[in-house]
Amino acid sequence: MYSTEIEVRTGAEAVVHDLTHEAESFLRDADATDGLLHVWVPHATAGLAVLETGAGSDEDLLAALDRLLPRDDRWRHRHGSPGHGRDHVLPGLVPPYATIPVLGGVLALGTWQSICLVDTNLDNPVRKVRFSLLAG
Numbered sequence: 001m002y003s004t005e006i007e008v009r010t011g012a013e014a015v016v017h018d019l020t021h022e023a024e025s026f027l028r029d030a031d032a033t034d035g036l037l038h039v040w041v042p043h044a045t046a047g048l049a050v051l052e053t054g055a056g057s058d059e060d061l062l063a064a065l066d067r068l069l070p071r072d073d074r075w076r077h078r079h080g081s082p083g084h085g086r087d088h089v090l091p092g093l094v095p096p097y098a099t100i101p102v103l104g105g106v107l108a109l110g111t112w113q114s115i116c117l118v119d120t121n122l123d124n125p126v127r128k129v130r131f132s133l134l135a136g
Contacts, residue, residue, distance in 0.1 A: 002030040003132040010127055014120040016058035023115050026131040032105045034136035039098045045087035045121040047094030052112040080123040087121040094118045
């Protein structure tokens with residue numbers, strides 16, 4: 001299995017960060033043909049989503065997460081910035097992993113699909129993302 005870890009700077013705001021180009025670069029470096037790309041975020045407060053970006057869906061996802069997981073004092077997990085406990089619930093809704101088929105060295109994503117890091121944690125501006133290729 002070929003695997004590597006990258007670092008992503010997400011900043012001090014909630015973000016949906018498109019990782020598709022990094023995934024494609026990883027596949028080129030791996031000389032990928034057919035197989036599965038597994039993407040993993042080793043953090044307790046971030047997740048991965050496959051969705052359309054740039055047309056409002058990324059902002060809609062963050063707005064929906066704000067409605068579902070308000071940044072207030074209701075959370076039992078209470079360290080860091082106010083409402084940070086909600087960030088620890090996020091991976092229950094947006095999992096820290098995604099697996100995408102690779103065919104002929106190309107991600108088998110739909111026309112508008114992108115692989116995205118979802119990070120609502122204001123206290124951790126740097127994330128690690130692991131790409132692993134399981135060759136077919």
